[in-house]
Amino acid sequence: MNGVKAAQQFCSSYFLSNSVMYMIRDMRIQFGTLLADIGLINLPTGHQAILCAGLYPSVAATEEGIGGTVLASLKQKAGFTAKGRPVWYDGRREVHIHPSSINCSLKAFQYPFLVFLEKVETNKVFLRDTTIVSPYSILLFGGTINIQHQTGLVTIDGWLKMAAPAQTAVLFKELRLTLHSILEELIRKPHKKTTPPSDMFWRHEIISFPSENGCTKHKK
Known part of the structure; x- marks a missing residue:
């Protein structure tokens, strides 16, 4: 019996709603991420990166995380925007965190990027099931990386900055290649034990990284 059928059978046997249980799970993830972002708890390493890998390119960014030319075009389309809260864009237009999300009431975020599960359009375009993700998560699991050597800026998919x-x-490009090769090997030979890169390799790569918070401080 696979996981989905087992979950449905469990809910049925205890008179529980399967959809409500999934909703509780998603809310738990959101709440845990929020507590971690404000420093009250520590989530397991890679939590945000895993969400980014699964949901990208369903990503939005504030002005701080968008390239200048793209940002100017997006702001022109958006028109008047109320002050006091971060303004989010999905690369094509202004979007809003859904009122049901615990992130909706926040006025400041640790990073200018988020991933979302669902986009709903009513009088505005709302994002549901949102999670703030770090720049390193975007670099590792995002789209095409364009390195601007002279300015010290990196763009992802032509608009994230x-x-x-x-x-x-x-x-990070090297890490991507290494990770992809491991995953491809596991897909081709799922029963074969794949030897991961040595600890010394990962240690060398990680020590070489600057502080992650520095990735969100852009040059004007």
Whole structure:
């Protein structure tokens, strides 16, 4: 019996709603991420990266995380925007965190990027099931990386922007290649034990990275 059928059978046997249980799970993830973002708890390493890998390119960013030319075009389309809260864009237009999300009431975020599960359009375009993700998560599991060596900026998929030394961006490209090769090997030979890169390799790569918070401080 697979996981989905087992979950449905469990809910049925205890008179529980399967959809409500999934909703509780999603809310638990959101709440845990929020507590971690404000420093009250520590989530397991890679939590945000896993969500980013699964949901990208369903991503939005504030002005701080968008390239200048793209941002100017987006702001022109958006028109008047109320002040006091971060304004989010999905690369094509202004979007809003859904009122049911615990992130909706926040006025400041640790990082200018989020991933979302669902986009709903009524009088506005709302994002549901949102999670703030770090620049490193975007670099590792996002789209095409374009390194601007002279300015110290990196763009992802032509519109997401972050500040990072060229060396850091190149290291992430190498990490991507290594990760992809491991995953491809596991897909081709799922029963074969794949030897991961040595601890010394990962230690060298990680030590070479600057502080992650520095990736969100852009040059004007």
